[in-house]
Amino acid sequence: MAKLKQKDSAYLCRDKFATRAETLEKLINLWHFEKKIESIELKLSSGRICSEDIFSKNTLPVCRAAGADGVAVRYVDFENGIPDFSNWREGQDYVAADMGDDFDDKFDTVLWIEDFQFSNQGKIIAITPSDEVFKGHLVKQKGAMLQKDELVLKKGDIINPFRLGLLASAGIKNINVYKKPVIAYIPSGNELVMAGSEVKRGENIESNSLMVEYMLQQWGAETEIFPIVKDEKSELEKVIDKALKIADIILLNGGSSMGTEDYSSSLLAEKSEYLQHGVRSIPGIPVAVAVINGKPVVNLPGPPFAAWCTLDWCVKGLISNYYGREFMPRPKINARLKNSIQKPLVHEMYVRLKLEKIGEEYNALPISDKMRYSEIAISWNALFIAPIGKEKWEIDEIIEVELLDV
Ligand SMILES: Nc1nc2c(c(=O)[nH]1)N[C@H]1C(S)=C(S)[C@@H](COP(=O)(O)OP(=O)(O)OC[C@H]3O[C@@H](n4cnc5c(N)ncnc54)[C@H](O)[C@@H]3O)O[C@H]1N2
Numbered sequence: 208m209a210k211l212k213q214k215d216s217a218y219l220c221r222d223k224f225a226t227r228a229e230t231l232e233k234l235i236n237l238w239h240f241e242k243k244i245e246s247i248e249l250k251l252s253s254g255r256i257c258s259e260d261i262f263s264k265n266t267l268p269v270c271r272a273a274g275a276d277g278v279a280v281r282y283v284d285f286e287n288g289i290p291d292f293s294n295w296r297e298g299q300d301y302v303a304a305d306m307g308d309d310f311d312d313k314f315d316t317v318l319w320i321e322d323f324q325f326s327n328q329g330k331i332i333a334i335t336p337s338d339e340v341f342k343g344h345l346v347k348q349k350g351a352m353l354q355k356d357e358l359v360l361k362k363g364d365i366i367n368p369f370r371l372g373l374l375a376s377a378g379i380k381n382i383n384v385y386k387k388p389v390i391a392y393i394p395s396g397n398e399l400v401m402a403g404s405e406v407k408r409g410e411n412i413e414s415n416s417l418m419v420e421y422m423l424q425q426w427g428a429e430t431e432i433f434p435i436v437k438d439e440k441s442e443l444e445k446v447i448d449k450a451l452k453i454a455d456i457i458l459l460n461g462g463s464s465m466g467t468e469d470y471s472s473s474l475l476a477e478k479s480e481y482l483q484h485g486v487r488s489i490p491g492i493p494v495a496v497a498v499i500n501g502k503p504v505v506n507l508p509g510p511p512f513a514a515w516c517t518l519d520w521c522v523k524g525l526i527s528n529y530y531g532r533e534f535m536p537r538p539k540i541n542a543r544l545k546n547s548i549q550k551p552l553v554h555e556m557y558v559r560l561k562l563e564k565i566g567e568e569y570n571a572l573p574i575s576d577k578m579r580y581s582e583i584a585i586s587w588n589a590l591f592i593a594p595i596g597k598e599k600w601e602i603d604e605i606i607e608v609e610l611l612d613v
């Protein structure tokens with residue numbers, strides 16, 4: 208059993224707590240990282256970030272092509288109105304040209320197939336152009352889609368599904384992208400047992416690593432999930448040293464607060480060139496951020512929602528800084544608050560919400576921490592980040608809520 212003794216922790220000095228923005232800014236300023244580049248197959252590049260400008264190797268269409276399903280004709284025949292087509296022969300005076308098709312060079316204009324009437328024998332019996340016929344009507348010029356050597360994506364652009372198609376069309380087979388930042392995650396706690404094990408009295412399931420891995424991968428990081436470490440300073444130190452060798456960012460989870468077995472922050476205080484313990488944001492107040500050997504080490508608080516919030520503002524912010532690009536902000540809408548919210552004036556607070564559309568309005572019901580884990584997980588679909596400087600929000604007040612991708 209761990210012994211009770213007076214804690215010597217910066218976390219006790221609540222007036223020294225920093226805001227989220229201050230904490231992240233300081234961490235970013237002290238972080239020395241090298242962004243590496245790797246060449247990967249195009250089909251594996253979805254979600255990756257280009258490390259250089261990309262130029263097309265192809266010209267498309269290779270030659271002028273039909274711009275719709277139609278009939279290719281000679282413009283001269285239509286110069287003075289609808290021609291006498293009674294003796295026209297397919298291949299000689301006109302030819303079928305579907306959208307994107309190349310056609311014989313003797314034709315220069317395409318008319319909609321809907322503008323033609325054919326007999327059962329396939330002879331033209333009527334041509335009624337639905338719009339003005341001009342030379343080159345419905346013809347897509349060579350290179351109208353892509354020109355060889357044209358800039359298609361810029362350094363720093365993300366490769367999304369539509370752009371994957373663009374790159375394939377541009378003849379790109381391998382592409383240079385930034386290597387993903389490697390993030391080590393170390394769960395710690397004497398009470399923790401691996402997910403899937405039988406849980407006994409005094410134990411708790413280590414569940415955060417699955418959530419953490421999913422979130423980090425979504426944000427473009429490579430994850431190294433470590434086995435559970437006991438709350439023992441020397442063990443924790445060994446694992447942190449191992450993680451520092453392989454990762455760009457190290458996340459230590461649990462032991463951030465005032466418990467008798469909470470060694471993480473005191474260990475970080477000894478090992479780091481910089482340490483900030485405590486943030487003015489609830490939940491996740493006891494987060495400790497440190498810099499060791501120029502690398503950010505974040506001690507995420509143990510409770511799942513506190514870990515979620517710290518990942519959301521701190522670790523996501525670090526990944527964004529690594530790639531040099533902002534993540535799209537979550538969409539926001541106005542909603543009517545269906546229960547009051549209260550919080551300390553000098554802290555901000557992440558409030559989980561159940562958002563429901565009632566007629567033309569949205570109702571936002573704050574989800575109490577006292578609700579059961581499953582009820583929270585099922586109903587949580589939006590977020591309100593209650594800012595510093597206000598203590599209370601009343602029922603029926605209109606608040607701006609962030610929509611979550613659930
Ligand atoms: N006397 C005080 N007690 C606490 C304070 C305080 O200021 N004074 N702060 C509270 C706040 S706020 C938070 S947040 C927590 C932070 O706790 P720790 O980071 O020290 O986390 P642990 O004590 O190790 O664990 C807390 C809780 O979370 C569970 N946990 C931990 N890791 C995982 C994991 N990987 N997967 C699932 N669950 C995990 C752990 O079993 C505990 O139940 O401190 C408050 N206390």
Ligand code: MOO
Nearest residue numbers: 490491492493513
């Ligand atoms: O800050 Mo703690 O995360 O409130 O529960």
